[in-house]
Amino acid sequence: MVEVMVPIGPQHPALKEPVNFRIYVEGEKIVRLDLDLSYNHRGIEKAAEERNFIRVLPLLERVCGICSHSHATVFAKGIEEIMDLEVPARAQYIRTIMAELERMHSHLLWLGVAAHEIGFNTLLMWTWRDREAVLDTLEEMSGNRVHYNMNEIGGVRLDLSEKQVAAAQQRLPLLEDRIAQYVDMVSHQETMLIRFRGVGKLSKEEILKYGTVGPTARASGVDYDVRRDDSYLVYDEVPWNVVTDSSGDVYGRTKVRIGELSESLKIVRHCIENLPEGPVRVASTPKMAPKGEILSRYEAPRGELAHFIRTNGTDKAERLDIRTPTLANWTSVAKALVNQNLADIPVIVAAIDPCLSCTSRMTVIDTGTQAQGSISWEELVRKCRARYGMGVQP
C-alpha cells in the first residue's frame, strides 16, 4: 500500500497548542512519524536569569498555565535550600494544599480532554464542571484561578483564614462523590474501554529506556514518585499512596490519574484538618543567595519536573534550566504510536497530558535545505554578532 503523509498541526482541532506531527500511514496504520515541538519558544529561562528572586516567581508561574504552582514551588524550594532557610510548617502545609488542588484540577482537565479525543463529550462537560469546584477553592485561597502566585522565597504570600478553610472543606464531599463516579465510569463505560484498552502500550523496559516520568510511567508499573522517593513539602508526614498500574496502555494511564485524584483529595483533606498554627514565612528573607548549584525536583501533575539552578552570590540565578515532564515523555509517544491506528493518535498523544509550550526548545533550521539540528553556544553568539552587530554579549 502507498504511504500517505498526514500532517497534524501546527493548526489542528485536536491540538490545544502548536506542535507538528508528520504521520506516515498505510491505510489507517501508522508507519512512523516526525515531530516538530517548538513553535512557541518564549525565552523564559533567559528572562528568569535577568530577574531577582522576588520578581522571578511570577514569571516562572507563566511557564505553564496548569502547573503554575509547580514551577514556582520547585524554584523556591531550590533557592531556599541554597539559602539554607527553614520554611515554617504552616507555609509548607499551604503549599501542599495548593499543589494537590492543582493536581486535582489538572487531572480533571486531562480526563475531559482524553474523553473529548475519543468523541465522548459528555465526560468532558462533566469533569470540567466539577473542576470548577477545585478552581473556586483555589481562587478563594489565592485570589486567582490559574496563576495563584502563592509562593515567596521563604514561605507563602497569603495565610489561610478560618473561613477559607471551612469553604474548602465544604467542597470536598462533593468532589469525593464525583471522583467515585468517574472511577466507576472508567471501569464500566463501554466505548472508553474499547478505545483505551491495549492502545499505546508501553512496557516497563521501554518506559525506563526512554526516561518516561509521571502517571505515564506509573501506568506501566514503574513505582516511582518524587513526592515519596525524594520527599519535599510535607509529603512524608501525610498518609497517602503512590498509584500504579500494570497495564501500560491508555486505560492504565487513565486509571492512575483517577487514582491520583482520590489520593490528592485525601492529602488536601489531611492538610486542611491538620493545618499547624504559626507564621507563613520566615522572619526575614535574605536578598542574595550564596554561590551554589542545585537540582530541585518536584512531582508536577504530568510527572517529575526538574529545575537546575546555579547561583553566584547575587540576587539573581546565574543559570536556570527547566526540564518539564512533557519533554521527558515525548520520546515514548513516538514509540507508542508506531503500528497503531490513525484514529488513536489523539488519545495516545493526550495520554501523556502534553504541555507543549512549556517544553519548547530551540531548533536550528536551515531555510534552504530544511536540515534541522542544534547549535553550540559559541556559534550562536557568532551568528548573532554577524547579524545584530558586535554589541551582543555572550
Add this chain to the structure above:
Amino acid sequence: MIDPLLLTVYILIFPGFLFLLAYSLFFQYIDRKLAARMQHRVGPPLLQPLADFIKTLGKEVIDVKGVDRGAFSAAPLIALAAVMTAFLYIPIIGASPLAFQGDLILVLYLMTLPTLTLFVVGWLSRNVFACVGAIRSVTQLFIYEVPFFLVMLAPALMAGTWSVSEIVAWQQAHPWCAVLQPIGFVIALIALQAKLERTPFDIPEAETEIVAGPWTEMTGHRLALMKLAFDVSLVTGSALITALFLGGPEVPWVITPAWLAALAGFGLFLVKTLAVLFILSTLRVATGRIRLDQLNDIGWKYIAGAAVFQVALVLVMNAWWVQP
C-alpha cells in the same frame, strides 16, 4: 386519485417540504437541547438552528484550487433533494398519496444518497483529511447498509407488501413490528445512527483526528445545505422507523370526523418521531466514538448476523404464525 391542487399543497407545504424543513430544524433544536441538558449545559434557544442555517448560508464560498466547482456545488443539492423526496413516501397524516408498491425500496435508496455525495465531496476536495474521511464514510456505508436494508425489509416481508403506507395499515390490525421484531427495531436504530454519522459512529468526521472529514473543504451555502440534508435525513430516518416499526400515524381507534382522525394521526407521528430522536440523542450523549476497525468487527460479526437472524425469524413466523 387526489385533487392536483391538494397534491401540490401536500408536496410543497404540508406535510411536504415546508413542514419538513421546519420540522428538521426543530428536530435539530431538540437534539441539541437534549444533549445539552444531559451534559449539564444550558443548550441553544429555539431558533438557534434557523439562525445557524441562515448565517452559514451567507458565508463566503471558498473554492479549492483545481476542484470541479459544478460537482462540488451540486453534491449538497442532490443530497438534500434525495432525502426530501424520500420523506414524501412516508405516511405522516394517514397513507401517503404518492404510495406505490415498492416505494420502500425507493425510500431506502434515496436515503443512501447523502452518504454517497459526501464521499464524492471528500474525494473531490484534494485534501488529505477530506480524502481519509471520504474513504471512512464509504467503508462505514458498507458496514451498516446491509443490516439496515435487511431489517427494513423484514416488516415488508411480514406485512406482505412493499409499500410503506400499506405496512403502516397492516400494523393497525396487528401488533407493531417493534413488538414482533424487537431485534430488527434495535438494529434499525443503531444503523440509522451510523447512517447519520452521529456518535458513536461519527468516524468519518472525527474532529480530533481528521478535522471534519469530507466536510473539511465545504463552506458557505454548500455547508449549510449539506448540514440541512443530514438534518432532514434524521427526520426522514426517524419517520421511516416510526412507520415501519411503531405503527406510523395510524390511530388504533375509530375517530370521527375525519379531520380529527388526521390530526390525532399527525400528533402520534410527532410523538413517535420525537421518541425515536430521544433514543438517538441519548445514544449520542452516552457514548464515545469507536474506531473503524472496531465498527467493522461489531457490524459484520454481530449486527449483520442478528439482522439475518431477524429476517429468518420473520420467514418462520410468516409460515406458522401470522396469517394475513
